[in-house]
Amino acid sequence: MDRGGLSGLIVLFMIFDGAIKLPPLDVVTQTMVPLGWPADPNVARMLGVIGLVSTALYALPRTSVLGALLLTAYMGGAIATNARIGNPLFSHMLFGVYLGIILWGGLYLRDPRVRALIPFSR
Template identity: 75%
Template sequence: MANISHTANPHIGTTSPRMVWAGRILSGLVILFMIFDGVIKLPPLDVVPQSMAQLGWPTDVGTARLLGIISLAAAALYAWPRTAFLGAILLTAYFGGAIATHVRIGNPLFSHTFFGVYLGIIMWGGLWFRDARLRALLPFSR
């Protein structure tokens, strides 16, 4: 991790062990969820075509597997420190698609539609805690 100094706040460029662990825990939660999400779509388990039908998605095995591979690949990129930023961007797009799907069919706002928003906040928060470069880019404290 690069130690980037920032004139407005000297703590932005520093990474304490507590911050790194907080970031790892938050990131780990998202990664575990995405592994679960991707793995159940590969066979796919019985619940996957049922859920996809309710969401208005094609229920064929190929679509489920493609979504599973995309989610696993994006999660792997996010988990690897050198590609974490790219993985976060790809996962943000994935979550955006999920949000749009839930909006389109009129699912409940806070429990279903905003779930992708919650995951995105946790994901970017985890990366923000882990990576001083992102804190320098997005300084939330003064």
């Protein structure tokens, strides 16, 4: 993938993830219940807004590092939620880790400041 491909993949995924949480869809609120969240459209909407704002910050070059940090925290919450209820390790719990690797990998490829901060080779 090119320099923007990994970041684009994350942005598209997170836009979808956030957008489906905005309208009061039963499929979203009912899926939250087994995860320990209330079946409240306002809670889903709040999570969607947090995800979308963080994604917008990640997509903009000037705020991409802040967005990456916020999305990493967001995914950490998803990991903790799945760990708390005992979901399977590789398919559920580590999904946020997989997204985080893609997210930071994309940022590493597109942002020379991040490459300078994390030099894998010299």
